[in-house]
Each structure stands twice: as structure tokens, then as C-alpha cells.
Amino acid sequence: MELRRNDTTRRYQTWYHGPMAMTLRLSDDEADALRRRAQREGRSMQEVARQAVREYVDTTSRRELLDRVLDAELPRYAEALERLGE
Numbered sequence: 001m002e003l004r005r006n007d008t009t010r011r012y013q014t015w016y017h018g019p020m021a022m023t024l025r026l027s028d029d030e031a032d033a034l035r036r037r038a039q040r041e042g043r044s045m046q047e048v049a050r051q052a053v054r055e056y057v058d059t060t061s062r063r064e065l066l067d068r069v070l071d072a073e074l075p076r077y078a079e080a081l082e083r084l085g086e
Contacts, residue, residue, distance in 0.1 A: 024049065 026034065038045045074081070 005034060034045050038048045041048065
């Protein structure tokens with residue numbers, strides 16, 4: 001009997017950690033704009049929204065990385081940058 005419970009638990013865990021569904025609440029204007037964009041591109045609203053999320057995450061991640069690198073490296077060159085600005 002214990003084996004059965006573990007098999008069920010394992011199947012649940014595999015399912016639960018797979019692709020995630022969510023509800024996205026948009027204003028009427030946002031939903032209309034998304035619908036129009038999807039129709040223009042011949043894609044589903046879901047595809048357009050998922051691409052927008054991927055692009056946002058990618059852009060934001062790159063910007064954060066650049067900010068961290070600049071924060072770490074700019075102090076080393078502060079004097080030279082000041083001289084160039086004179």
C-alpha cells in the first residue's frame with residue numbers, strides 16, 4: 001500500500017512542476033490591444049503574451065547584469081573618466 005501512495009505522489013510532483021497555467025487579468029483596453037495584435041500577427045493571444053513576457057524578462061535581466069557590472073567596474077575608472085570630462 002505504501003508503494004501506491006508514493007507512485008501517486010511522484011506522479012503529482014511531476015505534473016505539478018511541469019508547465020504552469022495562470023490567469024492574467026487585463027483591463028478591457030489591454031485585452032483589446034492584445035487581441036488586435038494577435039489578429040494582425042495571425043497568432044493566439046497567449047502566444048503574443050508569452051513572447052512579451054519572455055522579451056521583458058530577457059531585457060530586464062540584461063539591464064540588471066549591465067548595472068551590476070558597471071557598479072563594480074566604474075569606480076576603478078572614475079579618475080580617468082573625470083579627466084576625460086574636463
